[in-house]
Amino acid sequence: MIALTLREVAEAVGGRLTGGAPDAPVAGAVTIDSRTVAAGDLFVALPGERVDGHDFLVAAAAAGAAGALTTRPDDALPCVVVDDAVAALGRLAAAVHGRLVGHGLVTLGITGSSGKTSTKDLLGQVLAEAGPTVSPPGSFNNDIGLPLTVLSADASTRYLVLEMGARGPGHIARLCAVARPRIGVVLNVGSAHLGEFGSPEGTARAKGELVEALPADGTAVLNADDPRVLGMAPRTRARVLTTGRADDAEVRATDVRLDGEGRASFTLAAAGERHPVALQVVGEHQVANALSAAGAALAAGMAPAAVARALSAAGARSRWRMEVTRRPDGVVVVNDAYNANPESMRAALAALAGMAGTRRVAVLGAMGELGPAAAAEHERLGRDAVAAGVDVIVAVGPDAVGIATGARAAGARDREGSVHVPDRAAARALLTEVLVPGDVVLVKASRAYGLELLAADLLSAGTAA
Numbered sequence: 222m223i224a225l226t227l228r229e230v231a232e233a234v235g236g237r238l239t240g241g242a243p244d245a246p247v248a249g250a251v252t253i254d255s256r257t258v259a260a261g262d263l264f265v266a267l268p269g270e271r272v273d274g275h276d277f278l279v280a281a282a283a284a285g286a287a288g289a290l291t292t293r294p295d296d297a298l299p300c301v302v303v304d305d306a307v308a309a310l311g312r313l314a315a316a317v318h319g320r321l322v323g324h325g326l327v328t329l330g331i332t333g334s335s336g337k338t339s340t341k342d343l344l345g346q347v348l349a350e351a352g353p354t355v356s357p358p359g360s361f362n363n364d365i366g367l368p369l370t371v372l373s374a375d376a377s378t379r380y381l382v383l384e385m386g387a388r389g390p391g392h393i394a395r396l397c398a399v400a401r402p403r404i405g406v407v408l409n410v411g412s413a414h415l416g417e418f419g420s421p422e423g424t425a426r427a428k429g430e431l432v433e434a435l436p437a438d439g440t441a442v443l444n445a446d447d448p449r450v451l452g453m454a455p456r457t458r459a460r461v462l463t464t465g466r467a468d469d470a471e472v473r474a475t476d477v478r479l480d481g482e483g484r485a486s487f488t489l490a491a492a493g494e495r496h497p498v499a500l501q502v503v504g505e506h507q508v509a510n511a512l513s514a515a516g517a518a519l520a521a522g523m524a525p526a527a528v529a530r531a532l533s534a535a536g537a538r539s540r541w542r543m544e545v546t547r548r549p550d551g552v553v554v555v556n557d558a559y560n561a562n563p564e565s566m567r568a569a570l571a572a573l574a575g576m577a578g579t580r581r582v583a584v585l586g587a588m589g590e591l592g593p594a595a596a597a598e599h600e601r602l603g604r605d606a607v608a609a610g611v612d613v614i615v616a617v618g619p620d621a622v623g624i625a626t627g628a629r630a631a632g633a634r635d636r637e638g639s640v641h642v643p644d645r646a647a648a649r650a651l652l653t654e655v656l657v658p659g660d661v662v663l664v665k666a667s668r669a670y671g672l673e674l675l676a677a678d679l680l681s682a683g684t685a686a
Contacts, residue, residue: 222372223320224248227288231301233316234309236288240297246289251313251372253365260285262523267306267365272305284491304430307364311399318400324376328400329517332385332393332431333408333450334424336510336563337362338539339502340408343385344514346535350522352379358455359539360559362386364395371400380521387427397434404520405431405459406442406513410449411564411592412598425449432457440520442513445470452686462520474508476500481577482545485511489529491519496529501536503543503555504572541673543572546680552657553578556676557665562637563586563598569665570609580660581614584648584675586666587620596623603627603639613655614616614639617648618670651680 225233228243235609249261258264264281266274266289278289282298290298290309303309318328322571330342338360355374361367362384373570374381383400387393410425410617432441432453439459444450446465454461464472474487475495485508486499500507511532518528537544541559548554555577566588573581583606591598604623606614614633616624625641633639642648656662662679666672 222247222249222251222317223375225317227299227301229242230288230290230313232301234301234312235301236290236301236309239294239300239302240296241288245287245299249287251310251369253369255280255284258286261287263288264298265290265306265310266612268292274291280349285315310368311364311395315399316372317374318371318381321374321376321378321381325376326378327521328381328383328402329406329409330383330385330400330402330431330434331513332387332519333404333406333430333444333677334411334428335512335568336408336506337386338559339383339507339537339542340406340510340513342538343381343502343507343511343532343535344517345380345404346495346538347514347518347523347528347531348380348382348521350527350531351518351521353377354380354382355572356380356382358540360384360386360539362396363392367396368399368407370590384497385431386428390427391429391430391518393430394434396428397431401434401436402431403439404442404517405439405457406434406517407431407442407450407453408510408513409564412562412594420494421449426454429453429456432459435459435472440517442516444509444513446509458514459521462516462672464516465509470512472512472519473612474512477505477508479505479575482570483575489515489525489532491515491525491528494525496526497533498529499533501534503537503545504568506568506572507543531660541676543569544676548682552656552679554676554679555661555662555663556673557663558586558668558671558676560668560674561586561665562667563588563602566602566665567605567609568607569612571664572610573661573663574610576661578660578661579657581610582615582652582656582660582662583611583614584615584617584652584662584664584672585621585624586617586670586672587624589667595620599623600627601628603629603633604631607631608635612638615648616641617666617672617675618644620670621666645675645678648675651677651684653682661677 288299445463628639
């Protein structure tokens with residue numbers, strides 16, 4: 222973060238400073254975790270379901286915090302007291318962002334039903350070739366994570382890449398008020414959080430808040446292969462740049478092919494030029510993510526040849542997203558368990574199908590927040606897994622029973638081709654028994670079901686072997 226005084230922090234958030242000298246500097250980072258506090262940092266005491274940040278003010282002071290953003294005063298260290306710490310965090314980020322834009326910062330926002338983090342990771346690595354870039358690993362895409370990302374930038378930062386999530390109307394507009402992007406990327410409109418949005422059309426209205434926030438001299442990068450995304454073009458004053466495999470897309474991929482590890486290569490066609498790209502990330506669905514990243518980088522001023530080179534060098538940065546690990550015994554574990562919705566599940570199954578192995582095994586948990594469509598979507602997923610050529614389907618947990626039902630309805634044989642187990646322990650026991658060297662195992666579910674722990678179990682079992 223750029224250096225501020227405690228007085229400037231208080232003015233930015235509309236808070237009241239208690240204790241400390243008003244001109245005392247806050248020259249470090251802004252953090253919500255007292256365990257990471259260093260000298261000069263600003264600690265934000267957030268209330269939580271299990272812990273209250275105010276209980277850690279003494280620890281933050283001992284670590285050298287310059288002050289804290291709180292909802293009540295405390296003698297441990299200088300406090301900027303506000304009514305709502307989360308809202309104040311957003312106001313602080315907005316004030317800092319305004320200053321950074323004055324230093325020439327270019328802000329890029331990314332949204333979509335799936336692929337946000339993967340695209341953000343690709344774009345961050347591409348832009349880093351052109352100048353100092355802030356694009357942290359992980360999904361910092363809400364009212365807490367996005368302001369913290371903004372506040373990790375400083376006067377030397379040239380590009381700020383922000384992931385923008387939404388669980389309802391108005392969420393993305395609120396994030397854009399914190400840090401208005403100059404370039405906005407919309408990836409797709411799918412079934413994620415359908416229970417909250419009500420329909421794909423409702424999702425599209427919410428995701429389109431990003432393009433509505435763009436300035437007239439900005440750029441909206443839209444996926445031409447998704448009609449609902451392309452339909453957002455009239456909602457923005459900004460220039461529209463289309464990406465995709467469609468013949469009329471301005472940034473296109475041609476000659477797409479996969480290697481034995483499921484990684485895509487293609488020719489990037491943009492601005493009248495053609496350049497080869499060989500992705501290091503797994504899955505054909507990454508082509509669309511790479512094209513969106515390419516479009517955003519081109520809008521930011523990079524040349525097509527430089528974009529292609531950087532895409533070919535970019536790797537996976539965030540955990541549990543098509544994270545491929547080969548065990549000593551030859552079993553390959555693909556941990557894609559960070560989150561799931563019908564579209565990302567199908568993309569992961571397609572990626573699994575494209576990987577060379579003795580057998581392809583899909584270990585699938587439930588997909589959350591689908592509303593009334595949940596039962597039908599889980600049964601459809603089981604059928605999709607069979608259609609993708611998966612050899613063994615393991616549905617984990619009571620909410621995933623429909624996956625096994627759908628798989629059996631599509632022809633998978635009980636136990637040999639499709640099985641339902643009650644929990645992670647049962648899944649581990651089964652897989653320990655049936656996996657053989659050369660198998661490729663995909664582990665995927667919505668984040669709430671914690672199947673990343675099962676993936677870790679499988680890797681530990683392979684190490685023990």
